[in-house]
Structures are given as structure tokens and as C-alpha cells.
Amino acid sequence: MKRYLPSAIFLVIILMLWQLGAGHMDAAYILPTPMGILRKLWELREPLFMIHLPATMKVTAIGLVISIVLGIGLAVLMDASSVVEQALYPIVIASQTIPTTAIAPLFVVWFGYGIWSKIVVTILMTFFPITITVFDGFKSVKREMEELLISYGATKKDIFIKLKLPTALPHFFSAIKMAIPLSVIGAAIGEWLGAQSGLGYFSRRMMTQLDGAGVFAPIILLSAVAMILVGVINLLENILIKWRKEL
């Protein structure tokens, strides 16, 4: 906990400055105070927590699961075949330069205002980092360890299960930690572009009503959820791979 103290103190200082500055400015529709945002969060707790948060979490969860399955699948394929790697790796890297927010409106045209346009945005934002990070995990296997297994008569399958998977596990956790905030952002962007529910949608609706605190409240909630999820993954990682430092 001690290592988080400097950032906690820094955060408190920023919030205090924000509170003072925004209070002095007195224009809550542009810059609400942190206390004002918290008040709004409490006032709107029912629609936020009961309707919009579950809607965003549904998009996030479905998008993330599909990204994990596709990302790991593609990483395994690229690791198994150098032809697949040569064909796909440059495309995967290049695809990261596509400005997702710019092409996201297209998905609404293609998939409509339902859940799938948001899920596609989420997948697009998270699929590639997961693929690259897990693939790099497979590639980080120590050559000597692989040779040791070969000297025991190991098959490619043995090497994959007994060496590559455990070696890539820390990379997998890093990928998930990176993908969670991205998936939340992806879901919110999708909802901004057109939805009937969700925190992104709610934030946009509040904007049209010039309710500054109402715009911030769902954003704060999104950040808090993302941080909690990353914290849970961190905890899991610490339990499951205590040996990480030895790699």
C-alpha cells in the first residue's frame, strides 16, 4: 500500500485544486466540482447502477471474451505457422494505426443501434493488443528450455503445453490488464454513437441537457469499474504466477 501513497497524495492535491478552481469559476455546466460530481452520482444512482452500468458491462464483457478467444487463437496460429505469422503479423500491427473512433460510426450503419455495433468497436480496440501481447509471450520462450524438452523427445504439442503456455501466462495477464480499460472505452464510444442505454449513452444525454456533473458522473463510474477490474486481475495474477520474476 505504501507505494501507492505518493500517487494518492498527488490525486488529492489535484482534486482539491479542481474543487477550488471549479468553485471559483462557478460554471457547473462546463466544469463541475468533484463534490458536485459525487453528489450527482448519488442522485442518479438508480438509473446509473441499475440500467446503464449493466448495459455497458454487458457490451464490455461480450467484447472482451470474443477478443480474448480470437486474440489467443490468432496468436497460437501465428506461433504454430511461420507462414501465418508472416501473412498476419504486419497486418495486425498496421491495423493498430486505424483510428477506431473515426470508423466507429460505420459500425452503427452496418450493425444498427443494437448491442453488436458497440461490441464490434470494443473488439476492434482490444483484439489486436491481446493478439500481439500473447504472441510475444509465446516468442519469449527461452530457446535453451525448448531444446531441453526436445532432448527429452518432446513433440510440438508437448512444447506448447509444457513450456509455451506457462511462459505466455504473464503476458496474457498483461494483455487482459491492458484490454480492460480499452474495452470499457470501446463500449462507451459505441454507446456515444447511438444507443438506448449504457454509461456512454447516458453521458451524451446529459451533455445535451448542459448538465456538466451528469456528464462526468458516468465517466467517473466507468473509470472506477475499470480500475476495480484491473485490480481483481492483478490479484489473480499475484496468486497464480508468483514465479513471474524468475522468467
Added chain:
Amino acid sequence: MLTFKNVTFRYPEDSEAMMTNLSFHVDRGEFVSLIGASGCGKSTIFRLINRLLEADQGEIYVDGKEIHGIKSYAGYMPQKDLLFPWRTIEKNLCLPMEIQKKSKAEQEKRVAEVLKEVGLEDYRNKYPKDLSGGMRQRISFARTLLTDADLMLLDEPFSALDALTRMDMQEWLLSQWQHFHKTILFITHDVEEAIFLSKKIYIITDTPITELEVVEVPEGYPRDREFLRRPDIEALKAKLTMKLRRQVM
């Protein structure tokens, strides 16, 4: 036990061969050290035996059988212990047996036996990070034993250890060799280590390797460190050191 017959090998990126028509033989149950300057091809010989590299010409036989037709004929112990940090000591030891698809019951039985032999029964459920350098090398040796191969290839296994642990490990290795009756081919840079451990020392004097110079150590087993101070052994040590230094220069 091990026979090289006219083996020629060249790394694809090199213009010159690493060895040409190399032939040598190691008898069953022998402890043979292989010495030579860095980069002279000692590890290449191991990699050829392990089939991590394929010879351009010639054949390698283990127990009279060409190695392409047999499996699990050599146990390899590298310089680093290469214990898998995510596996307990028990699971690390099971690795070669898992690959050979031995039953769980047999794996457990053999691990218990070997851990007792190497004196580390209490570490069965520990992780490699909980062990000292010497202990890790013992486990690495035990894992090599569990390949069940009669031929063991030890590639500078003690080079990363401190001097005292290294001496302990050398004496321990001799006792293990005498107990398990394995054939050991041992790579080292340390002339004294080679003399202390081996019955024969094979010296790589030139590259490309065309032959190995063989030196017999005039001492039987069991050995203690006293014999290393004998004038004839001191002279042998000086002679071998000179040979290696000449290669470096």
C-alpha cells in the same frame, strides 16, 4: 556406448566446417571429460548427439544403434539448471517422464527414489526459487537421471557455481556416477575438474575437429582431492593447461 563415425558438420552460416570425418568412442560406464577452447565445438558435439543439429555426413551410434532409429538414448544437463519456475521440484523432475508418457504412479515413485538419492526429499513441493545454486544443479542432475538414458551429457554444469559449492558438487557427482553406473560425457573448461572427475580426457586441439586427443587419468576410483597434488598429476595439469592456452593464442 557412444560412437562417432566419420562425422562432418558445418554451420550453414560458416564457410569452414566445425568437424570433418570425426571419429571417437566412449565405453559404457566411463566418465569422459571433453575439454577445449571456447567455441572449438564441444557443445556442437553434444548438440549432434542430441539431434538438435544434424550431421552433414557420418553416423552417430549409441549402444550400437544409429541415433535416428532410437529415442531417449541420452540425458542432457545444460550449463544453466533450466528448472521451470512454474513447476514444483517434483513436477520439474516428472518432466522427462511426462514426455515419455509414463504413468503418474511410476512418476511419483521414481521422483521419491531419486529425491532420496540426491538428498533433497524435503524440497519435493518447493519451487526452484527456494533452492540454492548447488541444490538446483542437483535437481537438474536428478531430472537428467530420470530420462532413464544410460548416456548422460553434462555441459559445464558447475561453471556458474562458487568454488566451494563446485568442489562439493564434483565429489557428489562422482558418488552419483558410481551409484547409478551411467556413462558420462562431461564438458568443462576447468582442467583440474576434468582430471578430478574423469577416467579419460578428450581434448579438442584444432578446428575443424578431425580427431580428439585422448589422455588417460592415472588414478582409479574412489578419489579424493589429495591425488591432485601428486607430481605426475600436477605435470598432467600443466600439460593440458598449456595445450588449451596454445589454442587460445
